[in-house]
Amino acid sequence: xxxxxxxxxxxxxxxxxxxxxxxxxxxxxxxxxxxxxxxxxxxxxxxxxxxxxxxxxxxxxxxxxxxxxxxxxxxxxxxxxxxxxxxxxxxxxxxxxxxxxxxxxxxxxxxxxxxxxxxxxxxxxxxxxxxxxxxxxxxxxxxxxxxxxxxxxxxxxxxxxxxxxxxxxxxxxxxxxxxxxxxxxxxxxxxxxxxxxxxxxxxxxxxxxxxxxxxxxxxxxxxxxxxxxxxxxxxxxxxxxxxxxxxxxxxxxxxxxxxxxxxxxxxxxxxxxxxxxxxxxxxxxxxxxxxxxxxxxxxxxxxxxxxxxxxxxxxxxxxxxxxxxxxxxxxxxxxxxxxxxxxxxxxxxxxxxxxxxxxxxxxxxxxxxxxxxxxxxxxxxxxxxxxxxxxxxxxxxxxxxxxxxxxxxxxxxxxxxxxxxxxxxxxxxxxxxxxxxxxxxxxxxxxxxxxxxxxxxxxxxx
Amino acid sequence: xxxxxxxxxxxxxxxxxxxxxxxxxxxxxxxxxxxxxxxxxxxxxxxxxxxxxxxxxxxxxxxxxxxxxxxxxxxxxxxxxxxxxxxxxxxxxxxxxxxxxxxxxxxxxxxxxxxxxxxxxxxxxxxxxxxxxxxxxxxxxxxxxxxxxxxxxxxxxxxxxxxxxxxxxxxxxxxxxxxxxxxxxxxxxxxxxxxxxxxxxxxxxxxxxxxxxxxxxxxxxxxxxxxxxxxxxxxxxxxxxxxxxxxxxxxxxxxxxxxxxxxxxxxxxxxxxxxxxxxxxxxxxxxxxxxxxxxxxxxxxxxxxxxxxxxxxxxxxxxxxxxxxxxxxxxxxxxxxxxxxxxxxxxxxxxxxxxxxxxxxxxxxxxxxxxxxxxxxxxxxxxxxxxxxxxxxxxxxxxxxxxxxxxxxxxxxxxxxxxxxxxxxxxxxxxxxxxxxxxxxxxxxxxxx
Numbered sequence: 001x002x003x004x005x006x007x008x009x010x011x012x013x014x015x016x017x018x019x020x021x022x023x024x025x026x027x028x029x030x031x032x033x034x035x036x037x038x039x040x041x042x043x044x045x046x047x048x049x050x051x052x053x054x055x056x057x058x059x060x061x062x063x064x065x066x067x068x069x070x071x072x073x074x075x076x077x078x079x080x081x082x083x084x085x086x087x088x089x090x091x092x093x094x095x096x097x098x099x100x101x102x103x104x105x106x107x108x109x110x111x112x113x114x115x116x117x118x119x120x121x122x123x124x125x126x127x128x129x130x131x132x133x134x135x136x137x138x139x140x141x142x143x144x145x146x147x148x149x150x151x152x153x154x155x156x157x158x159x160x161x162x163x164x165x166x167x168x169x170x171x172x173x174x175x176x177x178x179x180x181x182x183x184x185x186x187x188x189x190x191x192x193x194x195x196x197x198x199x200x201x202x203x204x205x206x207x208x209x210x211x212x213x214x215x216x217x218x219x220x221x222x223x224x225x226x227x228x229x230x231x232x233x234x235x236x237x238x239x240x241x242x243x244x245x246x247x248x249x250x251x252x253x254x255x256x257x258x259x260x261x262x263x264x265x266x267x268x269x270x271x272x273x274x275x276x277x278x279x280x281x282x283x284x285x286x287x288x289x290x291x292x293x294x295x296x297x298x299x300x301x302x303x304x305x306x307x308x309x310x311x312x313x314x315x316x317x318x319x320x321x322x323x324x325x326x327x328x329x330x331x332x333x334x335x336x337x338x339x340x341x342x343x344x345x346x347x348x349x350x351x352x353x354x355x356x357x358x359x360x361x362x363x364x365x366x367x368x369x370x371x372x373x374x375x376x377x378x379x380x381x382x383x384x385x386x387x388x389x390x391x392x393x394x395x396x397x398x399x400x401x402x403x404x405x406x407x408x409x410x411x412x413x414x415x416x417x418x419x420x421x422x423x424x425x426x427x428x429x430x431x432x433x434x435x436x437x438x439x440x441x442x443x444x445x446x447x448x449x450x451x452x453x454x455x456x457x458x459x460x461x462x
Numbered sequence: 463x464x465x466x467x468x469x470x471x472x473x474x475x476x477x478x479x480x481x482x483x484x485x486x487x488x489x490x491x492x493x494x495x496x497x498x499x500x501x502x503x504x505x506x507x508x509x510x511x512x513x514x515x516x517x518x519x520x521x522x523x524x525x526x527x528x529x530x531x532x533x534x535x536x537x538x539x540x541x542x543x544x545x546x547x548x549x550x551x552x553x554x555x556x557x558x559x560x561x562x563x564x565x566x567x568x569x570x571x572x573x574x575x576x577x578x579x580x581x582x583x584x585x586x587x588x589x590x591x592x593x594x595x596x597x598x599x600x601x602x603x604x605x606x607x608x609x610x611x612x613x614x615x616x617x618x619x620x621x622x623x624x625x626x627x628x629x630x631x632x633x634x635x636x637x638x639x640x641x642x643x644x645x646x647x648x649x650x651x652x653x654x655x656x657x658x659x660x661x662x663x664x665x666x667x668x669x670x671x672x673x674x675x676x677x678x679x680x681x682x683x684x685x686x687x688x689x690x691x692x693x694x695x696x697x698x699x700x701x702x703x704x705x706x707x708x709x710x711x712x713x714x715x716x717x718x719x720x721x722x723x724x725x726x727x728x729x730x731x732x733x734x735x736x737x738x739x740x741x742x743x744x745x746x747x748x749x750x751x752x753x754x755x756x757x758x759x760x761x762x763x764x765x766x767x768x769x770x771x772x773x774x775x776x777x778x779x780x781x782x783x784x785x786x787x788x789x790x791x792x793x794x795x796x797x798x799x800x801x802x803x804x805x806x807x808x809x810x811x812x813x814x815x816x817x818x819x820x821x822x823x824x825x826x827x828x829x830x831x832x833x834x835x836x837x838x839x840x841x842x843x844x845x846x847x848x849x850x851x852x853x854x855x856x857x858x859x860x861x862x863x864x865x866x867x868x869x870x871x872x873x874x875x876x877x878x879x880x881x882x883x884x885x886x887x888x889x890x891x892x893x894x895x896x897x898x899x900x901x902x903x904x905x906x907x908x909x910x911x
Contacts, residue, residue: 019690021589022543024552025581033507056505057483059843089757097767101757105833108840110756127840154770161773161802164725168620271722274613305550305560315547318603321610341614373555380557380576387506388847 033383035409038396039230043238045246046217050396051233052224054389060225061125061389062111063397064138068120068213071187071332072252076200079193083155083201084209085113085120090151092144097151100137107133111141117188118331119401120214125389128226132236135223139240142214147203160198170276170341170442173267177461178278178440181265182335184258215247220400224393257282257333260436264456268445275347275443279354280337283431286329286402292415293423294327294336294431297361300374300424301325302338308357313340319350325358331402336431344444348451355437355455362428365421379413483843485852487867488681489860494697495669498688499856499866501676503849509677511573511583512853513591516672516861517665518567519643521704525652528645531564532608532653533661537571538562539600542593546600549586556582564643566783567790568861574850577678581687587673588691591666596658605650612644620724624902625782625798632715632898633732633794638704643783667698672857677849708734708792714898718807720905726773729807730900731814732796733891735779738789738862744875745883746795746891747779747786751834752826752884753817754797755841758833760817765799771813775799788858794898795891807901818892826881835877842873 039051070081089111090097104111109126111134122142126134166172176191183189193201221241227233260281284290302309302325313323323340338358342350385391399408441452445460452458488500519530540546553560558575573583616622627642634640673692675684712734736742754761754777765772776782777797780789801810845851852869859868 021585021691024544025585027556027581028578030507030576030578057843057847059840059847098758098763101762102833105756105758105837108836108843110840125840125844127836127843154767157770157802158766158773161726161800165620165773165800168723168725170618273617274610276618304554306547306554310550311547314607318606318610321607321614341610341618343610343613373551376557377554378557381559383506383557383576384508384559384574387508387849388844390844390847 035386035392038406040406041234043216043241045242045244047241047244048220048400049234049237050220050222050400051227051230052222052392052396053227054224054392055226057389058128058226059125059389060128060131060134060223060227061393062123062134062138062224063222063393064122064142064219065222065397065401066120066214066219067118068209068218069116069118070190071117072209072213073187073190076197077205078190078197079159080197080201080205080209081115081120082193083159084206084214085115085122087147087151087155087206088113088122088141088145088210088214090155091146091148092140093146094140094144097148100141103133103137109134109137111137116401121397125225131223131228131233135236135240138221142219143244145210147206147210149203152201152203152206156198156201159193160195163193163195163198166192170269170272173269174276174278174440174442177265177267177442178280178337178438179335181263181438181440182258182280182282183333186255186257186333188257188330188333213249215249216241216244217246218249222393222396222400224396225389254332260433260438262436262438262456264439264452264458265441266445266449266452266458266460267440267442268460268462269442270444270446272344272443274341274343275441275448276341277347277351277354278337278339278440279351279358279437280325280335281431281433281437283327283334283336284329285332285334287331287404290423290427290430291327291329291334293419294427296371296374296378296416296419297366297424297428298325298327298336299378300366300370301357301361303374304377306373306377308360309338309340309354312353312357313342313350317346317349317353319343319346319353323354329402344447347441347443347448348454351439351452351455358432358437359434362425362430362432362434365425368421371419371421371424375416375419379416382412483846485846485856485869487856487869489866492668492689492693494693494695495667496692496695497672497860499672499674499860500679500681500684501674501852501856502679502681503676503852504678507577507678508849509575509577509580509583509675509679510849510853511575511580511587512570512674512676512850512857513572513587514568514570514672514674514854514857514861515666516567516670517569517701518565519641520566520638520706521665522638522641524637525649526657527641527649528608528643529649529653529657529661530569531644532604532650533658534562534564534569535604535608536596536600536658537590537594539604540595541590542595543589544586545595549590552582552586558583565788566639566643567788568858570854570857572850572853580675580679580684584687584691588695591668591671591692592695594662594666596655596662598655601653601655601658605653608645608650609647612647616644618723620721621728621798621902624719624721624900625730628717628719629730629732629782629796629900632717632900633796634708634792635712636706636708636792638706639708639792663698664701668692668695669697670701672860674853674856676853676856706792714896716899718901718903721902722905724902724904726800727803727807727904728798728800728902729810730796730798730902731811732781732794732898733896735789735791735793735795735891736887737791739875741883742887742890743779743786743789745879745887747876748831748834748838748879749821749884749887749892750777750779750795751838752821752830753777755834755837761814764817765813769813771801771805771810773800773802787855790862807903808899811897811899815892815894815897818888821885821888822892825885828881831881831884838876839873
């Protein structure tokens with residue numbers, strides 16, 4: 001009954017008759033939101049430790065991340081970091097692959113290895129009440145992976161089938177070729193193994209990669225969630241990782257990132273009913289102070305459904321269902337990329353518009369209205385990403401992986417708000433050079449080859 | 463009793479299977495019949511404004527395949543006070559995220575916003591429910607966008623055409639369920655402005671809609687806003703729902719589809735499933751967890767590992783269009799297995815069948831079932847972290863069951879399933895003579911045009 005009354009009174013105060021529907025409603029400012037405090041320390045063996053108490057759900061999340069990404073793959077073994085990551089959880093000196101899987105399932109847990117250009121990440125979680133078991137399993141996998149022969153063999157076979165499957169998808173073909181075209185001889189040029197490298201893969205290569213790079217002084221352990229007390233958590237970590245021996249690592253000399261230049265590569269996919277287009281160029285590293293202005297510019301260009309690319313190429317011209325742009329940033333460089341898929345008949349006008357919009361960002365100052373709007377968009381997205389443990393721990397992992405300042409997340413919104421139009425213009429002018437964007441298209445060469453000739457000499461590859 | 467602003471406060475004191483999580487649920491109905499569910503959680507200043515309409519692809523009429531989805535696109539083309547482009551722009555410039563999606567039995571729309579912007583979402587959603595801009599120009603434009611989406615997501619992808627256009631024809635006999643959800647080019651072209659207006663009036667009325675607000679809200683304040691924005695949108699006659707019943711003696715289908723875009727073979731297999739929320743439904747869902755849930759599942763250990771025949775798999779009650787939570791009968795328990803080329807799709811479907819046969823003969827031990835229960839609990843907790851997932855589940859439980867509070871109790875029904883019940887559903891549902899099979903075979907290269 002109480003509720004009945006409340007609603008009646010409420011309805012009288014703001015009724016359908018007094019409401020002005022012609023304008024978006026006025027809203028109050030967003031209440032301040034503080035991230036949970038981040039506690040950091042280091043074990044004596046050099047392993048970085050990050051702890052975040054997040055008691056919203058009875059769960060814990062873990063990341064154990066090493067500077068051991070695909071950029072450390074030997075030249076003739078692309079995909080080695082990826083396979084090492086995948087095989088870490090396929091059996092240890094103490095547990096078979098099956099035992100690991102069953103023990104994880106018993107604690108409501110999961111643990112998977114993955115690799116990026118820069119890092120190898122063990123990612124997982126479990127029900128909060130099983131935190132000690134989870135930490136024990138993470139340590140076992142990181143320290144004692146045995147790489148059993150039959151598991152390595154199975155990995156080779158299944159990854160090959162998976163690769164064949166990826167190669168039937170235009171988006172994968174486009175991404176793979178675009179990385180190769182942009183990065184040339186830099187190791188970021190490889191995003192996947194090849195049939196030949198999988199053939200050559202064996203247990204000793206995986207073990208050598210692990211021994212060289214999966215060492216405590218090359219890694220960071222992040223635990224987040226409903227954790228035991230600080231002291232108990234630290235004791236648990238020490239018990240599982242404390243005796244792990246530090247080992248000197250030697251990093252290969254950094255490779256140079258090639259200069260941007262116009263290249264047009266057409267990956268022939270006979271029968272394609274549309275063209276999958278990538279255009280862009282190499283830009284700055286994730287740590288650069290110009291990174292944020294460049295991302296703001298790229299988001300105005302093609303982030304979301306009110307961006308310039310979306311409005312022009314999808315809404316106005318109807319060339320495409322999807323079109324967007326982003327900066328794929330790594331430790332040493334980044335790829336500023338615009339992506340769309342258009343029907344074969346409109347490849348030429350769509351490409352012209354795509355390149356035109358790309359170059360405009362560095363030539364014309366963005367309007368104050370666009371800038372305010374994009375700042376709201378980006379800060380809103382940022383807060384939204386913190387709803388889940390997974391969202392928050394991925395952000396923390398990014399900060400550690402990219403060696404960003406400790407206060408990066410806390411100051412993100414403030415720094416975003418302070419980006420000025422001339423910073424965007426400067427960054428864009430520097431990294432979006434007219435006529436220099438590389439172009440990769442996956443499609444039917446017979447149908448779209450001619451349309452691409454307008455944009456440079458076309459190299460057709462299988 | 464028909465009372466204006468009748469508020470039903472559903473306290474949810476029971477916890478999710480012992481885990482200390484409880485999703486608050488307050489449900490009431492506006493005088494125009496629109497159902498509202500409020501679920502407050504102040505952990506993060508984010509709110510999901512979520513609208514579910516009780517219409518999906520299974521409501522379509524012959525000659526209009528793909529219409530529900532085409533209509534969903536029209537919902538983003540502007541309304542009286544938020545003309546074309548304003549919807550996207552308003553949401554994004556206020557820091558939000560939006561989308562819509564069409565399913566077999568419902569269509570949903572959402573805005574996830576910083577919580578101070580909740581009124582923005584209500585303004586936009588009410589404006590298009592009240593006054594959608596249905597014009598020839600918008601329709602023509604969106605027909606092209608949908609065709610472009612079809613090219614991108616289906617015509618140019620391996621497996622996708624087989625799964626969206628051919629699999630439903632094997633799995634169902636009733637046209638309402640067996641026709642293509644994305645639709646044919648011919649039917650998309652044939653859609654008229656009048657079709658769009660009629661569909662809008664019939665199905666997009668407040669009395670066919672459920673509004674959920676989940677996240678950082680003040681229940682009293684948002685109720686005022688909801689009444690002001692939606693309260694005077696007129697209701698319409700309650701739409702009829704199509705007869706979805708399948709003929710009782712329907713024979714399963716089988717087909718080999720040659721896929722010019724696939725490099726690796728795959729097979730879809732499916733069995734007619736039980737009634738939603740029946741005892742068999744929970745048992746079959748638990749059987750699915752045993753078979754396909756996580757790294758210690760039987761498909762993983764026995765097919766990917768043991769027989770080394772399968773490379774990857776997906777399975778669900780309601781696959782490929784949904785999962786156990788948006789499953790509405792009649793539906794199928796279906797799976798998609800990508801496998802090595804030295805096996806045929808038929809052999810792989812038989813290997814999956816052998817796993818079911820083993821359960822029929824040997825049952826399940828308690829240790830394995832306990833693991834599956836824990837797996838399910840953890841999956842559920844993980845998904846409940848998102849305000850959007852909570853909103854969607856609340857709306858599904860309201861639409862299909864009239865009980866949004868099931869969000870807090872439903873897990874208990876799954877985890878209460880016994881080994882005997884699992885063995886019994888394996889025998890009752892998962893037998894080879896009930897199985898439909900779609901083999902997807904990579905077409906020889908020379909066949910490619």
